[in-house]
Amino acid sequence: MSSIPTQLSPGIEIAALRNKCSTCSMHELCLPVGLDVDDMRRLDSVITKRRRVLKGEMLFRMGERFTNLYAVRVGHFKTTHIDSTGLEQVTGFQMAGELLGFDAIATESHHCNAVALEDSEVCELPFSRIEDLSREIPNLQRHFHRMMSQEITREQGLMLMLGAMRAEQRLAAFLVNLATRYARRGYSAKAFQLRMTREEIGSYLGLTIESISRLLTRFRKQGLIAVAHKEIVLLDIEGLKTLISTTNNSESLSIKPCD
Amino acid sequence: MSSIPTQLSPGIEIAALRNKCSTCSMHELCLPVGLDVDDMRRLDSVITKRRRVLKGEMLFRMGERFTNLYAVRVGHFKTTHIDSTGLEQVTGFQMAGELLGFDAIATESHHCNAVALEDSEVCELPFSRIEDLSREIPNLQRHFHRMMSQEITREQGLMLMLGAMRAEQRLAAFLVNLATRYARRGYSAKAFQLRMTREEIGSYLGLTIESISRLLTRFRKQGLIAVAHKEIVLLDIEGLKTLISTTNNSESLSIKPCD
DNA sequence: CGTTTAATTGATCACTATCAACCGTCGTGG
DNA sequence: CCACGACGGTTGATAGTGATCAATTAAACG
Secondary structure, eight states: OOOOOSOOOSTHHHHHHHOSGGGOTTTTTSTTTTOOHHHHHHHHHHOOOEEEEOTTOEEEOTTOBOOEEEEEEESEEEEEEEOTTOOEEEEEEEETTOEEOGGGTTTTBOSSEEEESSSEEEEEEEHHHHHHHHHHOHHHHHHHHHHHHHHHHHHHHHHHHHHHOOHHHHHHHHHHHHHHHHHHTTSOSSEEEOOSOHHHHHHHHTOOHHHHHHHHHHHHHTTSEEEETTEEEESOHHHHHHHHTOOTTSOOSSOOOOO | OOOOOSOOOSTHHHHHHHOSGGGOTTTTTSTTTTOOHHHHHHHHHHOOOEEEEOTTOEEEOTTOBOOEEEEEEESEEEEEEEOTTOOEEEEEEEETTOEEOGGGTTTTBOSSEEEESSSEEEEEEEHHHHHHHHHHOHHHHHHHHHHHHHHHHHHHHHHHHHHHOOHHHHHHHHHHHHHHHHHHTTSOSSEEEOOSOHHHHHHHHTOOHHHHHHHHHHHHHTTSEEEETTEEEESOHHHHHHHHTOOTTSOOSSOOOOO
């Protein structure tokens, strides 16, 4: 489960075997959702390039000309934005089956950096060819629109979080969101590895690293989670979900055991 | 300029004259960007319905089945989200030429309420017909994707704001954003009317109404703006822009004249 | 190992929320 | 036309949350 191919070896043959949407384990989540075998083959003919991105490397950077979307095949990414003052902020975390680069379509230049959080692999989706193909394959068009819309929804969720939730709620929501996404990929929703640092979580949630650290400690003391370094176990997902929708001033009286 | 037809009378004739993309004053900003006369005509044949929405009325509501996108023709809207605790939050403000409903494509049901901030008028864009047509008109397809991407970018901007900016910066950014959007529509970037209440601004920016009120007062005392009720004049747009990128701890020493 | 980076924990401070009182404006109906 | 009421907005006093500053501790890496 935690195994990422540490050595993706001299690849052509492997490519021929595995580098197809039809055989990719993510095809139930990724762009090819809803395509029949024939259409999937046509999509395969457009998505020919795979790219490995080592931990810490950039897949694309702000300002770079946009030509491809990317689908995460293996691994995890973060997207970051650097504002005029030089402050870097995390705008998202992407895992296998998720697409990167939607924000670049409008201006044809990337608005964020995409950085691998571990050794990862992506499929290159030449955007204009995807557009061509989605004019011929309504199911592809439809699902492509769905995925863009999903990205809009995701960001709205984050907006709502940043606008209205307190620190505790934000972190709880973040953990539950990760859990959900892992579950859909067939991984455990309860136990997983945080691929990002506390600082990156904080940046994403609009909080400081110290707050993240303190909150994790508090959640642990409350028996909601178990954490050791980057390994985390959600011991009480329902409890976390309750936290999320707990209104500010509501009876934090009854239980607030330690500390 | 402030004139909304108070009585859009027994409309067929008016419709024939005005209710076409080709003659709409927003066609440089709205969906038909980049279409030639012929394609515009085809789009006209799909966008046949206009709808008036009076101040305070809902164009669509959360949970409602999605069939149409909407383009604002005249007036202003807000989109709001109501969470499980019943808290209502503003997620966006839309003006003429902007599209509403992108977030509903993924699940085919609306994720937000759209409410008119003044008597307004929208064009109904039957989504499946737009998809059909954009398979036939690459320029339409391209621009449609651009508009969705723009929406993603807009929300990212808001995320960055909510995650990293302080109250003062948020409000300054908000005002400058409005100014830019009015300018592109040929209106004054400096003087305009706030169509939303202070409370709605606060909700959108993750602040309370009291904070908005205080900040407007402070901006006024600093000579950055002039406000009276909903009328606002940006006296020093550069000053506002400077505020936005002013880092937290930076010399608030030199100038902080009155209270 | 030694050095660097990530994380934890504590003490204090600042920003903005909250609570509260009050004012002005607009719309309505007497 | 004026009085009333409701709503939106302003202003002040206080408090809470999370930032900031600072000091350790723990892990990761060469």
